[in-house]
Amino acid sequence: MxxxxxxxxxxxxxxxxxxxxxxxxxxxxxxxxxxxxxxxxxxxxxxxxxxxxxxxxxxxxxxxxxxxxxxxxxxxxxxxxxxxxxNPRRTARDVRSRFREIDRRLADVETYVTSSNSRLSQEIESLR
Incomplete structure (x- = not known):
């Protein structure tokens, strides 16, 4: 079935x-x-x-x-x-747009975390 x-x-x-x-x-x-x-x-x-x-x-x-x-x-x-x-094409375009936005935000977070941010490094070290 x-x-x-x-x-x-x-x-x-x-x-x-x-x-x-x-x-x-x-x-x-x-x-x-x-x-x-x-x-x-x-x-x-x-x-x-x-x-x-x-x-x-x-x-x-x-x-x-x-x-x-x-x-x-x-x-x-x-x-x-x-x-x-x-309108399936419009919907697929909307989904791709949402994924691009999520990917962009994730890249921003990754850049922030991997950058040489001394304050963030100090906070991480203080948690250890």
Whole structure:
């Protein structure tokens, strides 16, 4: 069996009102679930009646239910994965940028520790 992918559309039964399609769309896109539900209702009322219902039922029938292990641990985690789904290149660029920043800070610490800092040397010697 394949491991579940975070970049796939799933029905979100934990936040579902009926079948979990709107909650799944909200989770997939990062839009508030209330706005997705209101948008679906408005689209249905403004003339998309049979088609929105048909699309909703097809999505509910075809999409898999979101596995429990894909629940997000934090809001930041949810935003990260929504960004991966919407624009993977931008997300990879953000991750590389974060790693560059961490690497720069680590280099600064290394430079400070290995420099000829007499005060730091005295503090280290006093701890021995």
């Amino acid at each position: 394949n491991a579940p992918r975070r970049t796939q559309f799933y029905l979100d039964k934990s936040n579902a009102k009926w079948k979990g399609v709107c909650a799944g769309l909200a989770d997939y896109t990062g839009v508030d679930v209330t706005l997705v539900r209101i948008g679906i209702v408005i689209l249905t009322v403004l003339g998309g009646f049979p088609w929105t219902l048909i699309a909703y039922l097809i999505a509910a029938w075809m999409a898999p239910v979101k596995p429990r292990e894909l629940d997000y641990e934090s809001r930041e985690d949810a935003k990260f994965w929504q960004g991966v789904r919407t």
